[in-house]
Amino acid sequence: MPNRLRVLIVEDSSTDAKLVLQELRRTNREIEHERVETEAAMREALARGRWDVVLSDWSLPTFSALGALGVVLELGLDVPFIIVSGTVGEEHAVAAMRAGAHDYVLKDRLVRLSPAVEREIRDRETRAARRTAELARFEAEQRVRRIIESALVGIWLFDAEGKTTFMNPYMTQILGISREEGQTASVADFVDGATRPVLQERIAERQRGIAGSYEQQFRRKDGEIRWVIVESNALRDADGRFEGILAVLTDVTERRRTEDARREAELRFRRLFDAGIAGITVGVTSGAIVEANDVFLSLVGYSREDLAAGRLSWRDLTPVDARATSTVIEAALATSGTAGPFEKEYLRKDGSLVPLLVGVATLGGGRTLSVVADLTERRRAEQAHRVLEDQFRQAQKMEAVGRLAGGVAHDFNNLLSVVLTYSELSIADLKPGDPLRADIEEIHRAGLRAADLTRQLLAFSRQQVIEPKVLDLNEVLVGMDKMLRRLLGEDVELVTIPSESLGRVRADPGSIEQVVMNLVVNARDAMPTGGKLTMETANVTLDEAFAASHLGAKPGAHVVLAVSDTGTGMDKATLGRIFEPFFTTKEKGKGTGLGLSTVFGIVQRSDGIVWVYSEPGKGTTFKVYLPRVNAVEDDVRKQPAPATLRGSESILLVEDDDAVRDVARGILRRHGYTVIEAPSPGEALLLCESHTGPIDLLLSDVVMPRMSGPELARRLVALRPAMKVLCMSGYTDDAAVRHGVVEADLAYLQKPLTVETLTRKVREVLDSRARSK
Numbered sequence: 001m002p003n004r005l006r007v008l009i010v011e012d013s014s015t016d017a018k019l020v021l022q023e024l025r026r027t028n029r030e031i032e033h034e035r036v037e038t039e040a041a042m043r044e045a046l047a048r049g050r051w052d053v054v055l056s057d058w059s060l061p062t063f064s065a066l067g068a069l070g071v072v073l074e075l076g077l078d079v080p081f082i083i084v085s086g087t088v089g090e091e092h093a094v095a096a097m098r099a100g101a102h103d104y105v106l107k108d109r110l111v112r113l114s115p116a117v118e119r120e121i122r123d124r125e126t127r128a129a130r131r132t133a134e135l136a137r138f139e140a141e142q143r144v145r146r147i148i149e150s151a152l153v154g155i156w157l158f159d160a161e162g163k164t165t166f167m168n169p170y171m172t173q174i175l176g177i178s179r180e181e182g183q184t185a186s187v188a189d190f191v192d193g194a195t196r197p198v199l200q201e202r203i204a205e206r207q208r209g210i211a212g213s214y215e216q217q218f219r220r221k222d223g224e225i226r227w228v229i230v231e232s233n234a235l236r237d238a239d240g241r242f243e244g245i246l247a248v249l250t251d252v253t254e255r256r257r258t259e260d261a262r263r264e265a266e267l268r269f270r271r272l273f274d275a276g277i278a279g280i281t282v283g284v285t286s287g288a289i290v291e292a293n294d295v296f297l298s299l300v301g302y303s304r305e306d307l308a309a310g311r312l313s314w315r316d317l318t319p320v321d322a323r324a325t326s327t328v329i330e331a332a333l334a335t336s337g338t339a340g341p342f343e344k345e346y347l348r349k350d351g352s353l354v355p356l357l358v359g360v361a362t363l364g365g366g367r368t369l370s371v372v373a374d375l376t377e378r379r380r381a382e383q384a385h386r387v388l389e390d391q392f393r394q395a396q397k398m399e400a401v402g403r404l405a406g407g408v409a410h411d412f413n414n415l416l417s418v419v420l421t422y423s424e425l426s427i428a429d430l431k432p433g434d435p436l437r438a439d440i441e442e443i444h445r446a447g448l449r450a451a452d453l454t455r456q457l458l459a460f461s462r463q464q465v466i467e468p469k470v471l472d473l474n475e476v477l478v479g480m481d482k483m484l485r486r487l488l489g490e491d492v493e494l495v496t497i498p499s500e501s502l503g504r505v506r507a508d509p510g511s512i513e514q515v516v517m518n519l520v521v522n523a524r525d526a527m528p529t530g531g532k533l534t535m536e537t538a539n540v541t542l543d544e545a546f547a548a549s550h551l552g553a554k555p556g557a558h559v560v561l562a563v564s565d566t567g568t569g570m571d572k573a574t575l576g577r578i579f580e581p582f583f584t585t586k587e588k589g590k591g592t593g594l595g596l597s598t599v600f601g602i603v604q605r606s607d608g609i610v611w612v613y614s615e616p617g618k619g620t621t622f623k624v625y626l627p628r629v630n631a632v633e634d635d636v637r638k639q640p641a642p643a644t645l646r647g648s649e650s651i652l653l654v655e656d657d658d659a660v661r662d663v664a665r666g667i668l669r670r671h672g673y674t675v676i677e678a679p680s681p682g683e684a685l686l687l688c689e690s691h692t693g694p695i696d697l698l699l700s701d702v703v704m705p706r707m708s709g710p711e712l713a714r715r716l717v718a719l720r721p722a723m724k725v726l727c728m729s730g731y732t733d734d735a736a737v738r739h740g741v742v743e744a745d746l747a748y749l750q751k752p753l754t755v756e757t758l759t760r761k762v763r764e765v766l767d768s769r770a771r772s773k
Contacts, residue, residue: 058085078119416752491530526567
């Protein structure tokens, strides 16, 4: 027993505490103590360290012995709790003992304290030793139980009448019953009448003390027959009386089935050999093939005359660089009697290779049997599958990058609205000779370049609002011809081959022009010393095979635009990354790496796919497949520019971004408009209801907290039917579509805002005809 005694004293009298300590020192121990008077102090002391005993006065000004006892019990501490008081009566003391106190000592009889403490400490140590022993016994029992529960043999205990007393999980699997059913099962339930007398004889032998093993047939609950080897012995009580039987069962059903199957296979072998299902041969250890069926002869291109003349051997069929594998196969046959199945290529008689799946087994007498299957079609399918897996991984990567790019572009567009607008307004306020003008103009040009980058990021990530039209791609190419020729220069020959009766497609006209422009620029850069660029259109029908090998493609009628160049071409590593944003093979400063990623996003947004074929030194062909539609071509002529960008109408501006709202308000007021602004849809509703004058236009952000711009527009137009609506957003992630911009046929302005884009779009909407009711 340690010589140190750690005592926690719950006592408000320091004098009484000293008397308690004086008594405890009679134990000849080193006393470590702490006195507390409140529940909080007691809890803190208990949390700080371990105590050998807690001594508590019955009553304190703000605490009591019962309260202190409750704290010890609440914390689950195994520490003796003794009440030391001068006021506790017999009735209260008994109640405290029943509540969990270990003893009580009156202060006028402190001589009892030291023996009581010693006794309780000894009792606690005894309890701890007993708990340790019980825990060890419990863990040992659990280990045994886990062994039995996880054993891969059936363990079955039943009494003298054959009633189950225990059955492990593997035994229930053998019998096909649940654990609950196993608790009430009888051995006789799983034995047919014909074998029941034999079982009874085995049980009688065990009663007589004869142990042993035997093979027994059991019928499972579902009717299936299982064969098991039973090893059993009698169970006897302490007086030697027979209690039951312990049986360990090993399921040998599969082994018996294998033996039966082997005998059946021997009977069927000749039929199989002649059936023509697989190539089958019989050879000798020298390597000669002495027997082969027609399937095998056809696979390797030899005739039956070749076989009869001894011109067919494994050595002749095995390519030189694969003969080391043949040595390994021979070693496997020598040790285990079987080899394979393994894949191997055999030399046909004409010198070509045929891939086969081969399994070999010894037959005895120095002979071997081989079975081969043609893997040609499987190899083709595996190659196609690998291609699709690569395409799928690339598509996942592009999707993830697209989401990231779209989010960046959204936040950046709001910032650019501020940069572009304030720089533009500052330039307008500065005189031509002002020294700050050139610096601010450079800031504005950089902002425009950044805005162009965000537009390309949104196109790649399919987060632009588009206005699909029914188009003729031939007319798109004709309209761009002059511009493309100027772009290419004189050292590149441009050839356009339009298909007659070309089908129509549904796509955004500006986006399709951007696709053509980016592909042409890419082709031009791949031909630094000149070359030939060919643009061709055609009607095609994609079949199931094409769709299966081109991720994202759908079978059906399509229009294809092919752009081919005679440039430097690309290797496989480059081809795997060309559609990634910011990936470029050009010199630093010569390209953003967004051209082809923009093409990728636009084509996917148009329900099409883009495919590229290229080899180093052999040029590149991009093919854009767009679904064909049966519809009349839309009028895609551009709307004429408004005569003036100024106005005097009233505009309700709703934008939750303070900086963007300030920018828009400043632009509109500079151009003569009356602006009523609201930072949220809720405030906009209140302003619309309380404003007594006219509101000619609602200018609203698309995505805002609690209510979208289109939803706000529907509610406000119900109040003011003559009011027109213009929505704006930095990105959509299809949110604009979901929130109703396209469905409601609302005018839309893509951020970042500039003075020219905002005032032009506002004027266009205000000057447009009234919407149909």
